[in-house]
Amino acid sequence: MTDTLSLLKLRRSVPPQFLSAPGPEGAQLDELLAIAARVPDHGKLVPWRFIVFSGSGREKAAEVVARVFRARNPEASEEQVAVERQRLLHAPVVVAVVSRAREHVKIPIWEQELSAGAVCMAMLVAAHAMGYAGSWLTGWFAFDREVLTEFGLGEDERIAGVVHIGTPTAPITDRTRPVMSEIVSHYGE
Numbered sequence: 001m002t003d004t005l006s007l008l009k010l011r012r013s014v015p016p017q018f019l020s021a022p023g024p025e026g027a028q029l030d031e032l033l034a035i036a037a038r039v040p041d042h043g044k045l046v047p048w049r050f051i052v053f054s055g056s057g058r059e060k061a062a063e064v065v066a067r068v069f070r071a072r073n074p075e076a077s078e079e080q081v082a083v084e085r086q087r088l089l090h091a092p093v094v095v096a097v098v099s100r101a102r103e104h105v106k107i108p109i110w111e112q113e114l115s116a117g118a119v120c121m122a123m124l125v126a127a128h129a130m131g132y133a134g135s136w137l138t139g140w141f142a143f144d145r146e147v148l149t150e151f152g153l154g155e156d157e158r159i160a161g162v163v164h165i166g167t168p169t170a171p172i173t174d175r176t177r178p179v180m181s182e183i184v185s186h187y188g189e
């Protein structure tokens, strides 16, 4: 089996709580994003972009999430607020894949959004191939307009995925995978 097939067969998500430094940075992070940008893209519209959260930017973003959570949940305890703040602070590198799908004469929005999903997956696979691990998550804040505006998203932009990348700190057991006979059919047989 080729290395690529082994990687695809064995890859699984590692939750952010089990990701720590080091993560990709500098030229390696640039390479990771360039690989993620090589996905099928009908019409070559580039209907997605990246926002990287690392270093002090990651801390700032975590504060935004905590502040908006507190405003939305005035009865929340300090512990609950701390959990929300921590969401972006586990993995050393967090990348938001922003979908900027727009009405187009030929290319449906659905196809543009699918392309953004492909970006997330390509990024995860490439991160694993570089020796890191990761998770593709969203969570409430990825749908909260105030948070999105603070992160610099326009009104017509959405988050397709928040990809957390780092070095796994613990072995993660695999989850149940689909029963292939339940999801594969052969047309005409």
Ligand SMILES: Cc1cc2nc3c(=O)[nH]c(=O)nc-3n(C[C@H](O)[C@H](O)[C@H](O)COP(=O)(O)O)c2cc1C
Pocket: 011, 012, 013, 014, 135, 136, 137, 138, 139, 160, 161, 175
């Ligand atoms: C668009 C999208 C958003 C997701 N958001 C979350 C999330 O917010 N929280 C969560 O626990 N899993 C979320 N997941 C699921 C995880 O990424 C992942 O599928 C799961 O942990 C198992 O991963 P694996 O099949 O790669 O091992 C999301 C998946 C997708 C495709």
